[in-house]
Amino acid sequence: MKELLDGLDRAFENKTRLGIMSALVVNDRLDFNALKELLGATDGNLASHLKSLERSDYVVYEKDFLDRKPNTTYYATDLGREAFKKHIQAIEQLLKKL
Amino acid sequence: MKEKYIEDLSDIKKIMDRSTRFLSLSGLAGISTGLSALVGSGVAYVVIFKGNDYLVPGAVEIAKTGKAHLLLIALGTLVLSIGSAMLFTVRNTKKRNQRAWNAQSKELLVNLLIPLVTGGVACLILLSRGFLGLLPPLTLIFYGLALVNGSRNTLPEIRNLGLIQIFIGLAAFQFITYGLFLWVLGFGVFQIIYGVIVQKKYRQ
Numbered sequence: 001m002k003e004l005l006d007g008l009d010r011a012f013e014n015k016t017r018l019g020i021m022s023a024l025v026v027n028d029r030l031d032f033n034a035l036k037e038l039l040g041a042t043d044g045n046l047a048s049h050l051k052s053l054e055r056s057d058y059v060v061y062e063k064d065f066l067d068r069k070p071n072t073t074y075y076a077t078d079l080g081r082e083a084f085k086k087h088i089q090a091i092e093q094l095l096k097k098l
Numbered sequence: 099m100k101e102k103y104i105e106d107l108s109d110i111k112k113i114m115d116r117s118t119r120f121l122s123l124s125g126l127a128g129i130s131t132g133l134s135a136l137v138g139s140g141v142a143y144v145v146i147f148k149g150n151d152y153l154v155p156g157a158v159e160i161a162k163t164g165k166a167h168l169l170l171i172a173l174g175t176l177v178l179s180i181g182s183a184m185l186f187t188v189r190n191t192k193k194r195n196q197r198a199w200n201a202q203s204k205e206l207l208v209n210l211l212i213p214l215v216t217g218g219v220a221c222l223i224l225l226s227r228g229f230l231g232l233l234p235p236l237t238l239i240f241y242g243l244a245l246v247n248g249s250r251n252t253l254p255e256i257r258n259l260g261l262i263q264i265f266i267g268l269a270a271f272q273f274i275t276y277g278l279f280l281w282v283l284g285f286g287v288f289q290i291i292y293g294v295i296v297q298k299k300y301r302q
Contacts, residue, residue: 015109022110023117030117034201038117088110091103098100 007090009083011056016041016049021084024059024076032072050074058083120202120252124190125300127183128293134182135285138175139278142168153277157228165225206251213244234277238267238284255299259292 012018019039023030030038036046053059058080062073076084115121146168152158191198217240224232245260266284270277 018106018110019113022113026114026118030201034117037197037200038113088107091107095100095103095107098103 005094007086007093009087009090011053011058011083012087014049016045017053020046020049020053020074021058021076021080024074025081025084029073029075032074035074053080056080056083116202118202118251120200120206121300122187122191122194122196122198123252123256123296124183124186125293125295125297126186126190128296129290130182130186130293131179132286132289132293134175134179135289136282137178138171139282139286141174142171143278145171147278152230153234153275154231155274156231158230160228160230165228168230169222169225202251206248209251210244210248213240213247216240217243231274231277232271234281235267235270235274238263238270238281241285242267253296253300255292255296259288262288 012021016039019041020035023035023038032046032050035041035050036043039046041049050059050061054061057077059074059076061075064071064073146152146164150160152160188198217236220240221233221236224236242260242263242265245256245263247260249257249260263284266280266288270280273280
């Protein structure tokens with residue numbers, strides 16, 4: 001049981017972070033507002049969870065200007081994709097044993 | 099604990115679908131475009147095709163006014179079907195508290211328009227040269243290709259509807275004299291059937 005739980009990634013324990021990663025692995029890129037609409041999160045909440053995923057090197061961002069307004073686009077890194085895949089596999093293993 | 103992880107997996111799937119697919123496409127839009135096609139083809143039959151052997155493999159002699167009328171009927175049908183489809187779809191997005199114009203609907207529109215505009219331009223050129231018999235098969239085939247291409251970005255049922263349109267389009271190439279009938283079958287009947295299926299399945 002303990003080894004099974006070890007497979008789970010702490011970074012994805014939170015619903016918002018799990019949601020961010022789910023969206024970023026199936027899209028090449030998403031901007032802040034698209035993520036916000038998708039997950040129904042507040043600006044502050046979303047920003048803090050994105051920051052935490054950045055610190056784990058699971059997502060990176062790029063800043064540019066869209067119609068003269070600053071726009072932040074997020075990408076999942078290879079490390080993040082791999083971690084997400086492992087996390088899902090761990091959940092599936094866990095569900096088989098439970 | 100088991101429930102939490104099952105819920106996690108279902109959330110992941112939901113977010114993946116919602117972030118890549120425009121799921122508010124309305125079944126009523128399918129029905130209304132099908133009905134527009136029935137009206138349009140009825141008018142085209144009465145005004146253009148009745149009593150004339152225009153549906154042949156080669157170019158036909160047709161007066162400029164005849165071409166203009168056919169173009170006008172086609173434009174009218176297009177405006178009616180796109181207009182009604184947009185109306186029902188926008189209404190559906192409002193009901194679901196989503197925006198109609200978002201990343202997913204933009205992607206869907208672009209992927210639909212690439213084959214659709216290509217086919218549209220090809221058909222305009224053929225019409226100007228009098229190849230009326232090639233219009234039913236080509237409009238069906240390009241529309242089918244557009245649906246298959248766009249189906250990644252919307253309800254998965256759209257892919258099968260696209261394949262059906264391609265198949266009917268190929269049949270219309272083989273049986274050119276039955277072009278108008280097959281056009282009604284594809285753009286009218288199957289479009290309406292799929293509208294009903296989508297409407298029932300997603301209980302909109």
